[in-house]
Every structure is written in C-alpha cells, then in structure tokens.
Amino acid sequence: MKVFVVAEHRMGELNPVSIELLNLANAIKKDSSVAVVLGKDVKGFADELAKFADKVYMVQDDSLENYNPETYTDVLMQIFAKEKPDVVLLPNTSFGIDLGPYLAAKLNAPIATDVVAVDASDGLKVSKYFFQGKLMTDLKLKEADTYVLTVRQGVFxxxxxxxxxxxxxxxxxxxPARRQFVQYIEPEVGEVDITQADIVVTVGRGIEDASxxxxxxxxxxxxxxxxxxSRPVIDNGWLPKDRQIGISGKTVKPKLYLGLAVSGxxxxxxxxxxxxxxxxxxxxxxxxxxxxxxYGIVGDIFEVVPALIEELEKIKG
Incomplete structure (x- = not known):
C-alpha cells in the first residue's frame, strides 16, 4: 500500500499537520509513504518532510506559489499517472476540505472527511464523529483502487x-486556471492555535462568567x-470557537493540560x-x-488558582 500525503503550506510556513499525516501514513503503509509538496521555492519544506517520508516528490513552479485547487489537482493527477496512490491523505483544513473532493472526483475514489482513526488491516476502515461529536462511527469504505481521506489535525x-x-x-x-489567487486575509490579532501549544489551561462551565x-x-x-x-464556555460566547477542545472542537496533545472547573x-x-x-x-x-x-485537586478554582499564581510568582522571583 502506497500512502501519499499532500503537504499544506501557506505564507512561507509548512503546516505541522503535514507531519502528522506522514505519521499516519507510516503507521498504515504496507509499501511506502510519499509526501508531495507543490509550490515555489519549497525545497526547505521538502527537506523537512523527508525526515518523515520514504520519498518526497517536489514540484516547483511560479504558478504554484499560492494554493489553487485547479492547478494543484492538475499537477497531482500528472504525478498519480506516473505512480498510483492507494491512499491520499489531506488535512481536514480549508485546504484539504477544498482539494479532497476535487481529487476524489478525478480519481473516482471514495472519500471520508474529518477522520480520527484509520485501520488498513482488512480493506480500509475509518472512524469519525457525527451529530456534533455525540456519536462516533466506524466506516468501512467500499473496495476501490484509491481512497481519499481528510484527517483531523492534532490526532497523529x-x-x-x-x-x-x-x-x-x-x-x-x-x-491556466480559471480562478486566480487574490490575497490572504490575516486572522485577527490575538488568535492562537491551541493544537500547537505545549501548555493549555482549559476553563469549564464552573468558571461561571466571562469576566x-x-x-x-x-x-x-x-x-x-x-x-x-469546553463546549459550554464556547456556547456562552465567553471564548471564540477556535478555542474549543473536544469532539466538536479541536484535539490537543500538549505537554501539560490544566483543567479549571472542567467536568470532563x-x-x-x-x-x-x-x-x-x-x-x-x-x-x-x-x-x-x-x-x-x-493529578487532581478537589477544590474551588477561585481559591486554588489565586494560590497557585501566588506560588508561581514566588518561584519566578
């Protein structure tokens, strides 16, 4: 089984989810893991991907400087004509959600989106959530020459x-592509990617108020x-949606997770x-x-946290 990963990069940075996809590819491959990176001046990305892939295909061209589903699909299909993938992995980001259906249609391949687990021991089975995370289902995809999967970030x-x-x-x-790249619109200042943080302090319903x-x-x-x-905090509008942890939010694997009044x-x-x-x-x-x-502390966060902050201040001098 050859597992291809289409790398995502934007504004001069490789999305770390590309490495996560290669971790998954290496776990399920029976033959090889292959990363594909398209763009302009992407040699640095290719070298980084090569640490986690058996092989990296790099295509550099001015027309690939910015992501365009038409040009990406065009080039990828030329690559797949030379070497057929058994599975194509993409991140479940705006990039992968857009590109995945294009590739699935061109390859006449089954597609599963936002998957959180993959089993390739007997055919191809995936796990994903439905109904805003209230139900997890295992799906066995119909037999096909190639499969396309978009994978949730932060899982692998x-x-x-x-x-x-x-x-x-x-x-x-x-x-030439019919659509053209215009510009990137920067996110508002202050937004963070909780999936990449080493330390995450999470508040639950027991925080009581946004203040x-x-x-x-x-x-x-x-x-x-x-x-x-947690979800109640997000539903109340106390934190933005991109800060939500959980099935209907984001998956995190920090070095330290500290839960404040989170029921669990x-x-x-x-x-x-x-x-x-x-x-x-x-x-x-x-x-x-x-x-x-x-480790757990049974106590009121409005008593425990100030005491914890005070001790940290002493340690830091």
Missing part, C-alpha cells in the same frame, strides 16, 4: 523519523501557555485525553475529569 502527533529522499519532478500545470476567564489567562501567562474552553464530559475528554500530563481542579470529587487526570 506521535511518529518516528524515516529520513527519505527528495525527488524534484519537472511537471507544470497543463493549462472570570481573566483568572485563567493570568495562570496561562505565568505558565507560558494558552487558554482554551466524554465529548471533551476525547479531545484532550492524550495530553502528556493532565491536572484537574474541580470542587466536585465525582467529576469525570478526575478519571483521566494524573
């Missing part, structure tokens, strides 16, 4: 280096982390259970979050 962070080779292909789009999130922000600043929230509902736990160290503070001794935490 662990993997070993492979150290493959980079091969530059002399391929260009066969025709109290400042307490979590103080603690996160002391620790060098970011603030995230199943939907939330599925988004953070693989964190390296989980510490929970909740006044309810029966809160489910204690079932996954390595």
């Amino acid at each position: 962070k662990e993997g070993e280096e492979v150290n493959g080779a980079v091969e530059e292909l002399d391929i260009k789009p066969s025709k 109290n999130i400042e307490l979590a922000e103080q603690l996160a600043e002391m620790l060098g982390g970011v603030v995230a929230g 509902a199943f939907q939330h736990v599925m988004g953070m259970k693989d964190s390296e160290l989980i510490i929970a503070i909740n006044k309810d001794p029966e809160a489910p979050i204690f079932g996954v935490a390595q």
